[in-house]
Amino acid sequence: MAAPANSTTFSGDVWAELRLADARDVPHIHRLIHQMAEFELLTDLFAATEELLTSTLFPSPAPPPFTSFTALILDLSPSPLVPDSASTIASRCLDLSASPLVDPEAAAFASPRGGGRITAGFVICFPNYSTFLAKPGLYAEDIFVRAPWRRRGLGRMMLSAVAGRAAELGMGRVEWCVLDWNKNAINFYEGMGADVLPQWRICRLTGAALDKYKGNQEEAADRKAAE
Amino acid sequence: MAAPANSTTFSGDVWAELRLADARDVPHIHRLIHQMAEFELLTDLFAATEELLTSTLFPSPAPPPFTSFTALILDLSPSPLVPDSASTIASRCLDLSASPLVDPEAAAFASPRGGGRITAGFVICFPNYSTFLAKPGLYAEDIFVRAPWRRRGLGRMMLSAVAGRAAELGMGRVEWCVLDWNKNAINFYEGMGADVLPQWRICRLTGAALDKYKGNQEEAADRKAAE
Numbered sequence: 001m002a003a004p005a006n007s008t009t010f011s012g013d014v015w016a017e018l019r020l021a022d023a024r025d026v027p028h029i030h031r032l033i034h035q036m037a038e039f040e041l042l043t044d045l046f047a048a049t050e051e052l053l054t055s056t057l058f059p060s061p062a063p064p065p066f067t068s069f070t071a072l073i074l075d076l077s078p079s080p081l082v083p084d085s086a087s088t089i090a091s092r093c094l095d096l097s098a099s100p101l102v103d104p105e106a107a108a109f110a111s112p113r114g115g116g117r118i119t120a121g122f123v124i125c126f127p128n129y130s131t132f133l134a135k136p137g138l139y140a141e142d143i144f145v146r147a148p149w150r151r152r153g154l155g156r157m158m159l160s161a162v163a164g165r166a167a168e169l170g171m172g173r174v175e176w177c178v179l180d181w182n183k184n185a186i187n188f189y190e191g192m193g194a195d196v197l198p199q200w201r202i203c204r205l206t207g208a209a210l211d212k213y214k215g216n217q218e219e220a221a222d223r224k225a226a227e
Numbered sequence: 228m229a230a231p232a233n234s235t236t237f238s239g240d241v242w243a244e245l246r247l248a249d250a251r252d253v254p255h256i257h258r259l260i261h262q263m264a265e266f267e268l269l270t271d272l273f274a275a276t277e278e279l280l281t282s283t284l285f286p287s288p289a290p291p292p293f294t295s296f297t298a299l300i301l302d303l304s305p306s307p308l309v310p311d312s313a314s315t316i317a318s319r320c321l322d323l324s325a326s327p328l329v330d331p332e333a334a335a336f337a338s339p340r341g342g343g344r345i346t347a348g349f350v351i352c353f354p355n356y357s358t359f360l361a362k363p364g365l366y367a368e369d370i371f372v373r374a375p376w377r378r379r380g381l382g383r384m385m386l387s388a389v390a391g392r393a394a395e396l397g398m399g400r401v402e403w404c405v406l407d408w409n410k411n412a413i414n415f416y417e418g419m420g421a422d423v424l425p426q427w428r429i430c431r432l433t434g435a436a437l438d439k440y441k442g443n444q445e446e447a448a449d450r451k452a453a454e
Contacts (some may be wrong), residue, residue, distance in 0.1 A: 033358045046359035056361055065404070068295075069356045069363070124358050129296045131351055131369050132262045134275035134283055137433075142358050163432055163440035174432040181426065193436035199408065202424045205390055205401040206364075209420035213390035 006119070008106035014076050014094045016154060018161050019089040021071035021122065023058040024112035026050050028119045031109075036144045040179060057124075061108060066138065066165060067127065074121035074145065074154060075111045090161035092151055103148045121145035123158050130172050137173035138166040159192060177202070230416060231250050235333035235345070241303050241321045245388050247314040248298035248349070251339035253277050255346045256298060258336075263371045264431040267406060293365065293392060294354065301348035301372065301381060302338045321379055323433075330375045341420035350371035357399050364400035365393040386419060404429070 021029065030050050037046040057071050072089055083091055103109075103118065111117035121144050128139040140162055145154050159174075166174045178185050178196065186196055205213075228319050248256065264273040284298050299316055310318055329337075330345065334381055338344035355366040372381050379430050386401075393401045405412050405423065413423055432440075 020447060033361075037359060042359065045359045048359060052361035056356070056363060069354075107356045109349050111271055124356060126354070126356055127296075128355070128366065129351060129353055129368050130282070132264060132269065132272045132275060134260075134279035136283060139355065141356050164442065167437050167441040169281055172433060172437075174437060176430050177427045178430055179426050179427050186428075189430045192432070193439060194430045194432045197431060199406050199430050200404045201407050201413075202427050202429075203403050203405055203416045204397060205419070205421045205422045210390055210399075210401060212420060213387055214394040215391065 003128050007102050007104040009094050009102050010076070010078065010099055014078060014096055015076050016092050016094055016157065017083070017088055018072050018090040018123070018158055020065055021057070021073040023054050025071070025122075026053050026058070028073070028109055028111075029053055029057070029122055032119075032142045032144055035146065036068070036142060042199070056148070066125070066169060069124065069126045072095050072123040072125070072158070072161075073119055074123075074158060075113060075117045076120050076149070077115060077117045079116065089165065090157055092157055094154075100172075101148055101152070103146075105146065105148075109146070117183065119148040119178035121154060121158065123162060125162055127171075128175065129188065132174070133172035135170070135172035137171045137175060138162060140174065140176035143176065155188065156192065172198050182190075201218065234329050234331040236327055236329050237303070237305065238323050238327035241305060242308045242365065243319050243321055243384065244304065244308050244315055245317040245350070245385055246302065246311070247292055247316065248300045249283070250281050250344070252298070253280050253285070255300070255336055255338075256280055256284070256349055258351050258371070259346075259371055260369070264371060279397050293352070293396060296351065296353045299350040299352070299385070299388075300338075300346055300401050301350075301385060302340060302344045303347050303376070304342060306343065316392065317384055319384055323382075328375055328379075330373075332373065332375075336373070347376040348381060348385065350389060352389055355400075355402060356397075358430050360399035362397070362399035364398045364402060365389060367401065367403040370403065375426070378436045382415065383419065403432055
């Protein structure tokens with residue numbers, strides 16, 4: 001099968017780096033979130049803009065990583081990478097000599113870090129809290145790898161790195177969510193040692209249903225009704 | 228029915244206040260978390276200590292409320308309360324004249340704020356993040372009211388107050404979890420405008436399964452296996 005025009009073929013050794021993101025990564029993060037919404041059949045919920053992502057994910061001054069909303073970027077490089085102690089979270093070498101990889105979107109996802117790198121995925125995580133443990137944990141809101149780069153161990157690399165960081169920080173748990181129809185993902189997570197909790201359901205108050213509570217109007221209405 | 232010894236009977240007007248907690252509330256928070264674990268049939272997961280709660284929930288200096296882990300306390304007072312602009316989140320008056328309330332644990336839950344107040348519940352919440360909205364939200368880890376004080380509108384008051392604060396802060400969502408067998412809670416939450424999401428499942432990596440990732444040993448092992 002010939003590669004589509006503008007696509008890039010990767011073969012031989014390719015170096016993967018999971019690194020802290022910064023505001024220069026926002027355009028790619030925005031498009032990756034949209035791809036994730038498409039994969040999850042949830043584009044009707046997609047309302048992110050580059051401006052909102054910049055202001056909410058990259059405030060100034062930046063809090064230390066993993067103490068607030070933390071964005072990580074997965075970059076792939078055709079040449080060896082020198083880890084940067086300030087931003088590299090994990091790195092590894094992929095051997096693609098047995099099965100070269102065609103990335104039709106490589107040019108569109110050129111990494112802002114340059115050097116022929118491309119961006120292939122991202123993680124958004126932030127601290128959560130377990131009262132039963134009386135300890136913080138990390139919640140991974142998203143772990144996403146673009147389609148051509150899947151099934152190469154990169155999702156495992158990303159989740160392992162987040163789990164490793166949580167364990168090193170003395171946190172009690174790493175949690176994330178999965179759609180119950182995504183059996184591949186469930187098998188993968190269980191293989192990494194995670195429990196998929198059968199009984200808990202997420203409750204969500206959003207949009208107009210949330211705005212109703214502004215100024216505690218609902219509470220006032222409730223009080224009135226109870227009189 | 229005679230009230231048990233040491234119990235306190237509340238009747239007529241009682242004033243409820245939801246307020247920011249401080250380190251003086253830790254002993255009550257610790258016992259309330261244990262009561263919640265009993266209610267959820269999850270005492271095997273209970274590992275909280277007062278020392279851990281103090282260090283993780285009340286660091287010094289304290290970050291602004293709702294920007295990090297935030298503990299709220301529900302106090303009930305036999306006399307009218309003057310709201311404190313620095314700590315009061317919501318307040319209301321309960322009319323118990325039609326059905327007086329016996330609290331067998333009132334003495335044990337005397338509020339550290341004094342004035343004959345007792346502590347009847349708590350909330351732990353913290354910011355989460357929606358990539359689809361590109362906005363922070365609030366996640367309520369726990370919303371708990373001690374048994375004798377239930378079905379008096381206090382859970383609604385607490386959740387309304389959290390939702391109100393989130394809406395006023397421009398947040399996009401309030402989320403929390405419920406056990407799928409807790410039909411009373413599900414009906415109550417839906418009545419407040421929440422969606423209970425049927426498809427999402429929580430994945431959790433904890434204990435020994437999490438410690439495995441310390442120092443990225445798992446990642447190294449995986450790399451080895453793939454060679």
